[in-house]
Amino acid sequence: IATGVGGTGVVARVGSGAAPVIILRADIDGLPVPEETPSNVPPSLVVEQSTHEGRSHACGHDGHAAMLLGAAKLLTSAGNEDPGYLSGGTVLLVFQPAEEGEGGMARMMAEGGLLTDKATFGPTPSSAFALHIWPYSYAPTGTVLGKSGPIMVASSAFRFVVKGQGGHAAIP
Template sequence: MSLNPQLIAQMTEWRRHMHRFPECGFDLPLTADFIADKLESFGIEVTRNVGQQGVVGVLRCGDGSASIGLRADMDALFIHEQNDFDHRSRHDGKMHACGHDGHSAMLLGAASYLAKNKGFNGSVHFIFQPDEEHGQGAQAMIDDGLFERFQIDAVYGLHNMPGLPEGNFTVRPGSLMASESSFEIVIEGVGGHAAMPHRGIDPIVVGSQIVLALQTIVSRNLSAIEETAVVSATEFLTNGTVNVIPSQVTIKGDCRCFTEDSLAKIEQSMERIVAGICQAAGAQYQFTFVNTFYPTVNSPAQTEHAIQAAEAVLGRENVEANCLPLTISEDFSSMLRVKPGCYALLGNGVESVGGCALHNPEYDFNDRILGHGAQYWVQLVCDQLK
């Protein structure tokens, strides 16, 4: 199975169109309509506005009851593009700096090919998701009945990876990517003159003790072998000045881990530490812990299906089947909490072609991998819906 040059040229055209007109979050009217119109032009049944701006296309063939879901993200980032090529962003302050334009184009290419060539028995669901960057889009589609309104047995996702050679594919069963959580600790002390600290409760001293104690969570509350995690205090804010002990300190930070069990332990340990140190000092506190992305955990069987499809398309020598986990995060994790599935990474290239890091104002998706991604999707469908 191979895609004809005309389809690859069309995917390039679609990708560059979406790059020119990036939209962010859930505010994706142009992008969602562009994708939905293309799917309908292929003869695919389309449902719009799933989870606000999500699009789901359904293609059926034969009499099989099996089904598969393929997901691409559509949203861009609030970054002002610094490239000067012709397809650069026309929307100031917004750009496709993560390659979601390429992800959507690859899935559109697979949809076009499958609509014309069929060759499978069952149903394919093409899922185009809003607001991945803020970690809310997948859950919004789920809450709007994605997996009740559409019969989907397993769900798959794919992301480009700068620094990985183009045409290389990497994945692992189990935890591939970390969770992302933020915390805020507000410590209420009693401020006063810097020359008379004994008359107050110094929240800077309390906060400093908390920052240091937070570093014991990973080293003393989690398994050094089984529970990799990161807890980072990133902001320390006060309402004091040069000769004034503040009355309030705010500590903010970020946590990453690879299992929901570790996530629960981190949150519980953090509040226990804050409560204990504040009580010892006579200070009051407010503690907020917000989880934005869950760990991305691949199902073993579906990961094996992904590996087999990638090897058939890219060659066994270009597939890494048990890569190291990554501390970046992805909201496809929310879909994997509901359905079995697999998320994988496709090399965007190295150095000058495709090597620029994600979320960088000079990034651009490498159009040479559009065919690889679309062929992978088609192979996966044909393998799983025989």
């Protein structure tokens, strides 16, 4: 685990250290925005309020960090050493500060050596993945939202495989 990457960034390397290398990234910065829950949000949906006056995780950064920690737990859990998880490659778990301001990933690369410090981070990553929650979508828990065509800064297609046991041909 490398801390202080480009300032306050954190990068954890999971896997063999060899190529292929992918980045899973989450933004972690609190924003200089006062915590203000909209009046149309039911109190039962308000899980937590910021304890730092004038700052908040207004667009889900705490959720992004929690999801990346969940991925870290999955990737490092006992029994996950089989080729189906990492296929002999490496995953860099990148906790990126300053997503909403100056610095951020650019600083992690330029000053922190994220793409050039082979001893710390391994070979150059071949791809990077991130996500962003929709805090006001009110979608049911367990729902993944998307749309056809580009969304945010991504314009690539992706494929994922869900491993498990189905219960019905129409609902695998």
